[in-house]
Amino acid sequence: MQKTWFKISLGFIVGIFALTAVAYAVDIAISRDNVPRGATVGGVEIGGLPNAAAAEVLETQLGQIATQPVHIQTDLKDPTTAIFTPEAVGITPDWEATIAGAGEQSWNPFKRLAGFFRSYELPVVSLTDETLLHTSATDLATELSREPVDGTIRIAETGTVETTPAVTGITVVAADLEHEMGENWANPAGITVSATTVEPSINDAEVQKIATGPAAIAASGALKITGEKDITAILEPAEIGEILHFEPVAGQLQPKLDIDGLTERLKAQLAASETVKRNAQISGSGANRVVTPHSDGLVVDWPSTLEGIEDRIIGKESKEFKASYIEDPATFTTTDAKNASFDQVVGEFTTSGFSGPSGTNIALTANIVNGAIIAPGDIFSLNSYTGPRGKAQGFVESGVILNGHADTAVGGGISQFATTLYNAAYFAALEDITHRPHSYYISRYPAGREATVFEGAIDLAFRNTSAYPIQIISFVQGNSVTVRLMGVKTHNVESINGGRWAPTQPKTIELKDPKCSPSSGAPGFTTSDTRIIRTLSGAEVSRETTTTVYDPSPIVRCL
Structure with missing residues (x-):
């Protein structure tokens, strides 16, 4: 009886092995050219499928994957994020190479059996435009990174202390991101890239120290x-905040x-x-x-x-x-004034060529200025000294140059007095505080050595740099005006003109105005003037060159 049972059991076991061997052989024969069981790509199961069928499944289910956005985040507690599209950065899937990466079905029966019960993810093999991927990864690394920002503190317009928190910097290495993008772009969970943090020079602790200390006191x-x-x-406090600042120095404010x-x-x-x-x-x-x-x-x-x-x-x-x-x-005492003498000419200049209303305005200005005293160190301002120059003060309408053509205005002609006074101060070796030459050259004045004035806008001013007071003597004779500066002469002055260059040609303008005066125009040019100041013994004290650019006077046609 025992022998019979043994024979039956042995036959059963042999039969099981025989059936298993047959099944194993059949499985090998059937799946020899198939994708190994358990293989998935992007979450799509392709294990056990013939290669061609697997490629078709992947194309059907994942064919648009390269056009879908991929999320990137840094591996930080407070991550920075970015998004890219694989196709846009030069990445497209190669399904045949991906399937080939799965290899062949294992001959190990246990591994073949395990394939029925567990799966594994195959990396997607890509076709990559290396140049485009490198450029894109560099740009995305910059987007994911940020510079550290120091904390700041200030006293605001409200007079209260305001602070801004420090911001920790983030650095993502472009090469690391490029590798992750190339390898894991198809991962449904997105990409996580490693990043390092960079601490700011001025942290929140330093800001709070100043906020509760010096800033609070201020x-x-x-x-x-x-x-x-x-x-x-x-x-x-708000005004104090405008002149008190806290600047970062070696990690401190x-x-x-x-x-x-x-x-x-x-x-x-x-x-x-x-x-x-x-x-x-x-x-x-x-x-x-x-x-x-x-x-x-x-x-x-x-x-x-x-x-x-x-x-x-x-x-x-x-x-x-x-x-x-x-x-x-x-700087000029009562004793100085009593002892002052104005018997030496320290600077003098004369201009001529005016008549009519211009002469009236020039003579009135000369009369106002005549006798003015400029103490040592003081500044003489023509506009300030004369005050308003309108009809109420006796000034009349006279010819002026407006935009290069003749016009009229109350007080016209005073610029000729300004030019005369400027030259007298020039040759007296006084300091030029402000003067403006005419935009257009006027032939009766020395080129590069003249001045215009306009009430409230353009002034002529100079400083008495000598140790003695100066008295202005100004008067009109006929169609000439003279300004003579009297005091104690201490210097001689030489003027050297640099010639004319860079000529510019006039343009034509047409005016429909009863007061229009036709003109043939004149070229503009650039010139220079060098003033050399010497002591009375001949020693040079200073040498200064001024360059003046004159616009061309337009050709005026009256309609």
């Missing part, structure tokens, strides 16, 4: 400076105070507390000379007043204090 109250005459200058801006604001408020110096004045001449005494001034001593000002604004010192003052002595 914003805690107004700066008050009491001056003479019960005048007080006040800078509110350092306060920087704009002393010039601070002084400018305080000067405007404390100006009324100062006493302006007044130089002695001389009127009349000879036995009729009258001297108006000088008076010394009292002005704020800014270096002394602002000493230790940072400790008052951002430190422990009081924000309320008194201004310091120093005397500002007159």
